[in-house]
Amino acid sequence: MSDEQDMERDERRRALSEAAEWFAQWRSGEMTEAQRDAWQEWHDSGAQNRWAWARIEALSQRLGGELEDDDRQAVNGVIAEARRRRTGRQRLWNGLASLMAMAVLTGLAWQPLGIDDWTQRWGADYHTATGEIRRVTLDDGSRLWLNTASAVNVDDASPGLRLELVSGEVLIDTGRGRLVVETPNARLTPLGTRFDVRLGDSDETLSVFEGAVKVRPRAADRASEASRVIETGQESTYTSRSVASPRPAEPAGDAWTGGVLLADGMPLGQLVEELGRYHHARLRVAPEVADQTLLGAFPLQDLEQSMRMIDNTLPVRVRRVMPLWIEIEPDRVASVTK
Template sequence: MKPDPLVVRQAISWALRLRNNRANVRLQAQCEHWRAAHGEHELAWQRVQALQQELSSQLTTIPGAQAALENSAQGLGRRQALKVLSGAVLMGSAAWMGRDLTGWPRWTSDLATATGERRSVQLPDGTRLQLNTDTAVDLNFSSQERLITLVRGEILVTCGAVSPVPLLVNTRHSVLEGIDGRFAVRQDRDCTRLTVVSGNVAIHSPHRADGLSTQVHTGESYRVQERRAILTPSPDMDMGAWADGLIVTRGIRLDEFLAEVGRYRHGYLGCSADIAGLRLSGVFRLEDTDKLLAVLAQTLPVQVRYRTRWWVSLEHLA
């Protein structure tokens, strides 16, 4: 369940009023009454609180940023302060985290993970759903429907053919039907990537003129766009290894490898053009990406340069 955007804005408004009037017992009671009036109010309140805590923890690493934000919010009216909070969320996501997300999908979706976080849940029908870094999904499960909507990010689904109701995964580009087995789905800007680890998956595209589905079998990978599904060569990276906290590569380019590692950390991670084409194979642990980069420096003729905590680049070893 995700709260209505209007309710979310009401929760933000209450949070700002209480922040600037912490000693006002009457205001606190009014907020408690609003929260208790409807379950959706409490859900929105908890998600706003979680977002504020995350933002505060990020700003504490930036000298003076937290104090500047508080002083700005206290000096403004409620409407302007609301804009400050929204702007801070955008700034924290786009500038400090180096990403193009606003954070809203994470706390308005049924299930979500932050950058670097992975999560595993068992759904009501027994299906195992695993969420990779920076992922958000919505769920609709009933006696008539089993639907996972991938809002953003990447999931690994393990299912069985035990229900007469089909298990569907909805993305921006198609609807996937899990027949049985295990399959990974990753939603990029221009396509959805599907890899079937075991079992079978059907790709349904509402835009295909013939109305036919594409059947995908064990070991196959597809790049799915709105009007076509393209069988791709075996990827140079194990698409499901992240569920075990690993990146497993086979001759992947260094720049592509760093782009993948960058999904699990905040800020910029890249390399100079003269080493971008270096190839590497191996098994790398995701639990500490700084240690992972240190391993690269021992494996390849490269050195790791930290300009700041959020700006890391690899250069050719002098």
């Protein structure tokens, strides 16, 4: 391991230890305004600190919601140990390591991706982190926009160009050459076009904005019969065995390439779910207000601004439980006033 790698490892260990201490203070419920300001200064002072805080919060949210009572008490004990800080930073690191190990042993993960998926994403030719949107121009003139937490591989060794969508979502504006897109469920053959592909848990969604795209499912009994061409202005959801009948595509479905989510009567629950893809945060919408609809352009990468827009538009209360834990509830005061 190089000196540079050693330094990075030590820096991350330092940041995680400090994050554990800050998190313990947040959990105590005894933080003063001055301490909150100090936490904010620490959080904003470096990328490693922000990374460490996101990891601690993500793990805590998973554990807090899914562990049994006995395990949750054990986790709280680890956090309490961090708070006491009796034996220095090494004990803090050991406590944090124990917390992570407990997550593994109980079958949980601190990120939605498993190790294999995580390795595939970050080992891909082009990839993005959570919240990142990236534009890539290929040798044949094709342009790609990778959405948050996405990855693609590019193979130009065979005739034409072959893209493999490993994870997430990509918008493709085809160039002058032949192009094929491979996904876990299908092979897509664009016919001079601009289209978007998004992977889901079990199915995938194709939206065509220009031209047409042929979808050929991988596991269909007769792939030729199961294939379907999706035309301009259409979108379809497909699995490895079948392609659903096309429906009208959202006209502004590619607005995310400019960092914007356009809502035209979009339910609040759906909007917040979309925003959550771009942030290391826990966003919860109370069922009573989840169906309220919004109209507007919401900045995908500015969570604070989007929350303010929601708060100012709907009769709801945006409540920050912790820095990266936000709950949206009915505004009781507004309801009484009405």
